[in-house]
Amino acid sequence: MPERRPRKDAARNRAAVLAAADELFARCESPEDITMADVAAAAGVGKATLFRAFGDRTGLIHALYxxxxxxxxxxxxxxxxxxxxxxxxxxxxxxxxxxxxxxxxxxxxxxxxxxxxxxxxxxxxxxxxxxxxxxxxxxxxxxxxxxxxxxxxxxxxxxxxxxxxxxxxxxxxxxxxxxxxxxxxxxxxxxxxxx
Amino acid sequence: MPERRPRKDAARNRAAVLAAADELFARCESPEDITMADVAAAAGVGKATLFRAFGDRTGLIHALYxxxxxxxxxxxxxxxxxxxxxxxxxxxxxxxxxxxxxxxxxxxxxxxxxxxxxxxxxxxxxxxxxxxxxxxxxxxxxxxxxxxxxxxxxxxxxxxxxxxxxxxxxxxxxxxxxxxxxxxxxxxxxxxxxx
DNA sequence: TACGATGCGGACCCTGGGTCCGTTTCATGG
DNA sequence: CCATGAAACGGACCCAGGGTCCGCATCGTA
CATH class of the missing domain: 1.10.357 (Tetracycline Repressor; domain 2)
Structure with a gap:
């Protein structure tokens, strides 16, 4: 189980997504009204990237938490x-x-x-x-x-x-x-x- | 404010929906996996009837509760x-x-x-x-x-x-x-x- | 029985989570 | 420095599910 490390761009994008999501969740009225598409857009990234990195919505929030x-x-x-x-x-x-x-x-x-x-x-x-x-x-x-x-x-x-x-x-x-x-x-x- | 009472069929349907929803929620594993369409079907009623009677999903659950x-x-x-x-x-x-x-x-x-x-x-x-x-x-x-x-x-x-x-x-x-x-x-x- | 008002229902719309696949970027070996 | 395969990208796409629309049926009253 070599546990190969992620590529540079993957790491950068992951960080960007976390930062963007953190920001958005902090600003919004209720967590409900920020969507995965919003996060992707704010991070300057495609939706698939976001799902590839965190699995699903819960995964993203979990990672932040x-x-x-x-x-x-x-x-x-x-x-x-x-x-x-x-x-x-x-x-x-x-x-x-x-x-x-x-x-x-x-x-x-x-x-x-x-x-x-x-x-x-x-x-x-x-x-x-x-x-x-x-x-x-x-x-x-x-x-x-x-x-x-x-x-x-x-x-x-x-x-x-x-x-x-x-x-x-x-x-x-x-x-x-x-x-x-x-x-x-x-x-x-x-x-x-x-x- | 005459507070006109509902029609017979409306009352009957409302009761049918409540009964069906109660039944479904009681049986299911998680509340998430019963849909409004399910409730409507189980009650033998159209979806609109259900929304007319309770406003939205929350309203229905609230009424039951x-x-x-x-x-x-x-x-x-x-x-x-x-x-x-x-x-x-x-x-x-x-x-x-x-x-x-x-x-x-x-x-x-x-x-x-x-x-x-x-x-x-x-x-x-x-x-x-x-x-x-x-x-x-x-x-x-x-x-x-x-x-x-x-x-x-x-x-x-x-x-x-x-x-x-x-x-x-x-x-x-x-x-x-x-x-x-x-x-x-x-x-x-x-x-x-x-x- | 006629005729408004009220309610009915299922086709329809739309948002939002999640996926597909052709294209791009990385990183390694020559 | 370039070739090449693997890994990641992104946005078009899919689909479930909440909520709405409107032509039709039903109710209740004169």
Missing amino acids: EARLAPLRAATEQGEPPLSPAGPPLERVPALLDAVLCFKFDNRHLALALEGTGSGSPYQGAHYESFHRTLTGLLGQIPGFGGADTDFIAHALLAATRADLVEHLVRHEGADREQARARLADFVARVLGQG | EARLAPLRAATEQGEPPLSPAGPPLERVPALLDAVLCFKFDNRHLALALEGTGSGSPYQGAHYESFHRTLTGLLGQIPGFGGADTDFIAHALLAATRADLVEHLVRHEGADREQARARLADFVARVLGQG
């Missing part, structure tokens, strides 16, 4: 405490959820586009799986969660950071970034028994 | 305690969330179809609005939630009952109805400070 997600993954895996594995669970759980919320807030356009893929629920995605696993593990290490259903609690906590909820808070309740963080932090503290 | 929702609304507004307004807040909150969960569980096909409408986030729907309002109010009456952000807590609690999460628990974690209820009940108790 994953690229943005990389820093967060890095921070949680080998960053600084309290986010990194070195932090104590009781501090790491709120830190992790705060980080996820910030990410969702800063990238709501992408997150919304991803959730709006239709049949693709967010619970299949590798990113979700991974966050859920770490959260579950951390909860298990916290005193007071001995016999508790950490699996579901992790789901429920992550559900409080869902992109469309964040979007709703911003659009219809006029929340800003810091307010959203504070509200989530309160809720998390309450769940952790620090209310 | 609302019909199913009626009993739940009734139970929470004038049913028996602890669900009804006569129940004390500390019991009514878990009862309400349990009822919502059961509803989502029993009607996941519809709830999923509704959430999968694309641009239509669940937070716009009148049903969500109403549940959120009552929940918020109830939380405010519970000791210990004095200065708390009941608005967000209500959102977060409802997020734990989201249809795609329920679907995930069932499909990928093999949960059944009672398990799902127990897990949610645990979580709610924890948030209410009874963990």
Whole structure:
């Protein structure tokens, strides 16, 4: 399996498409109203190129999302405490959820586009799986969660950071970034028994 | 505004469409793969009839959902305690969330179809609005939630009952109805400070 | 029974995701 | 530097599916 590297033009086009798509998704009102043809045009590329590089619409959005997600993954895996594995669970759980919320807030356009893929629920995605696993593990290490259903609690906590909820808070309740963080932090503290 | 009632045939067709759609959505794997043409055919009706009666796809699903929702609304507004307004807040909150969960569980096909409408986030729907309002109010009456952000807590609690999460628990974690209820009940108790 | 108003239905339109294939560009060996 | 095959390109094309149009059937009333 030689894993031959892509040609120069292919790489350049892939990057152009990612940049164009990022731009378009960021500007538009709703992810629904940017089409694959739009992206292709904005990137100065044919539609087929776009589909060849990413498979389908979902693939493109996924690629964008994953690229943005990389820093967060890095921070949680080998960053600084309290986010990194070195932090104590009781501090790491709120830190992790705060980080996820910030990410969702800063990238709501992408997150919304991803959730709006239709049949693709967010619970299949590798990113979700991974966050859920770490959260579950951390909860298990916290005193007071001995016999508790950490699996579901992790789901429920992550559900409080869902992109469309964040979007709703911003659009219809006029929340800003810091307010959203504070509200989530309160809720998390309450769940952790620090209310 | 005379509010003229519909013709007999119109009423009959509307009912036929609702029945057919309900049936189809219940049977199918994913809501995505039943089309408006399918519904029309199953109801023995032309496509235009269907669009005349419900406006668009979202309208049809909404109508189905609302019909199913009626009993739940009734139970929470004038049913028996602890669900009804006569129940004390500390019991009514878990009862309400349990009822919502059961509803989502029993009607996941519809709830999923509704959430999968694309641009239509669940937070716009009148049903969500109403549940959120009552929940918020109830939380405010519970000791210990004095200065708390009941608005967000209500959102977060409802997020734990989201249809795609329920679907995930069932499909990928093999949960059944009672398990799902127990897990949610645990979580709610924890948030209410009874963990 | 006659006659408007209301509703019917399926042919039709259009958008948008996804594919095909003749042409162009890359990259390697002579 | 050129030949040559492989890889990528792009836009014309296909098709499913949501939504509309309009001539015809049905309803309900005088």
